[in-house]
Amino acid sequence: MNINLKDYGLTERFEQESTMYDDLFIARVTEQHRELYKVVSKCGEIDASVSGKLAYSADSPTAFPAVGDWVMIDRLDGNSGNAIIHHILRRKSVLTRQAAGTEYTGQVIAANIDTIFICMSLNADFNIRRIERYLTITWDSMATPVIVLTKSDLCDDLPQKLDELASVSMGVDVIYCSSENGNGYEAISAYIGQGKTVAFVGSSGVGKSTLINRLMGRDVLATSAIREDDAKGRHTTTYRQLLLLPNGGIVVDTPGMRELQIYTGNLSKTFEDIEEIATRCRFGNCSHGAEPGCAIREAIKNGTLSEKRFESYKKLQREVLYVGLNARQLENEKLNRMFGGKGEMKQFKKHIKDKSNI
């Protein structure tokens, strides 16, 4: 089989980097099932697993290949067993989340994505705080976010919802669509083209798989309403998968994202408005508490900044800050927050000691 990897998104940058590795072949990861991968090379799809060296030197799960990664493999046909993945080429973008559990462990949702469609339904799922969370993660990934509001057929106050959204979506394109009547599909297609990789993220049930099936022109992915009578095996996906679209372009479905915890995030981009207002505070290190000349408090008072948005900013800021800290650092950080810094904490400890000496 002769495959043009440009259809799979191969660009000069990756091609260039691949020339560093003699005797290895470039391929893109299309599926991941725990330790087993599927990759596509110029000779077609083949099963692959990571080399012992790659696994050994990986200091975090994010150092393992993920769907969308460009990798270097040692063979092009599976006759002599699985291909071995020796290297991951430098990611152009990478979407991560915090893995379930308490420890700071990142998980790559997908790599080398150009456009991330953040999907939210216009009925039950609509929540602009959630959009802020998704934007924080997406801006950090280096992919371009586009907000896709789904199920517009089930919404009777669209202008109001769009208005609400506008207050948190500066600099981001917003599309609304319905798979009931096909509205908005053209707008989505405008972001999709040969060699471009897109991914759909959002709560389950918002219609991501339905959208992808429509773009594919056939039911490739299971959608939740028909999952029960799925016995025919017509639908396939419960894992992350990279699919080639019939009219060009590559799409990654991301099932199972019930809740998105932050691993790394970019607040400056998501909350540009707040960071801009904060530059006008009298004090550079203003905590937006009781200091005089606080531009944030002023903006909240005069209605140019919503208090809820500011609360959301602070909440996400704490998350972004905390996730990067180990247990010990976390404890220190909490104390710092409680006492406003090491100096105050020392004083407090001294105070306790003095008291207990009496």
Ligand SMILES: Nc1nc2c(ncn2[C@@H]2O[C@H](COP(=O)(O)OP(=O)(O)O)[C@@H](O)[C@H]2O)c(=O)[nH]1
């Ligand atoms: N009314 C309406 N229902 C939709 C629309 N898009 C998807 N659905 C339904 O919403 C349910 C969940 O869709 P699915 O694609 O599985 O969501 P996913 O979990 O995000 O992949 C299914 O029953 C779909 O038929 C839409 O635009 N309008």
Ligand SMILES: [Mg+2]
């Ligand atoms: Mg789905």
